[in-house]
Amino acid sequence: xxxxxxxxxxLVQAGGSLRLSCAASGRTISxxxxxxxxxxxxxxxxxxxxxxxxxxxxxxxxVKGRFTISRDNAKNTVYxxxxxxxxxxxxxxxxxxxxxxxxxxxxxxxxYDYWGQGTQVTVSS
Numbered sequence: 001x002x003x004x005x006x007x008x009x010x011l012v013q014a015g016g017s018l019r020l021s022c023a024a025s026g027r028t029i030s031x032x033x034x035x036x037x038x039x040x041x042x043x044x045x046x047x048x049x050x051x052x053x054x055x056x057x058x059x060x061x062x063v064k065g066r067f068t069i070s071r072d073n074a075k076n077t078v079y080x081x082x083x084x085x086x087x088x089x090x091x092x093x094x095x096x097x098x099x100x101x102x103x104x105x106x107x108x109x110x111x112y113d114y115w116g117q118g119t120q121v122t123v124s125s
Contacts (some may be wrong), residue, residue, distance in 0.1 A: 002026045002114040004095045009119030012085055016123070020080040022095030022116060033100035036080045038091035038121075039111055040073040047096065049080060050106035059107045063089075085123045092118040 008020040023036065023062060035050040049069040050058045057069055068081040095114035096103070104111050 002097050004114055004121040005093050006116045009121045011122045014087055014123055014125050016085050017083045020093055022078040024076045026069045029076055032097045033106055034078040035096040035112055037094045040091040040119035041048040045109055047107045087123045087125045090123050093121050
């Protein structure tokens with residue numbers, strides 16, 4: 001079992017930055033793919049970014065060039081650096097994890113077994 005705890009959310013003005021952290025415990029995540037998803041009120045949970053065990057990265061078109069996902073396996077932690085934030089980025093952000101196997105999708109939320117409780121990000125205009 002992997003437990004995930006997100007932190008770093010908050011209220012920020014449009015154009016500002018936040019850095020989310022996802023601390024994992026229970027198992028080392030070095031061979032896990034890690035993802036960030038978000039869910040705004042009344043909307044489906046959507047893919048934001050993911051990072052493979054080999055440090056390949058994947059982004060939703062809406063955040064490319066503004067968000068950066070990274071991992072520190074020594075700290076068992078994944079980060080999401082969010083720059084140039086927009087009001088439409090407002091959502092609860094969730095960290096997700098699963099073993100990185102050939103053929104699994106980084107973008108599909110149903111292919112992640114482990115989830116954190118989420119952290120709220122609010123961007124004011």
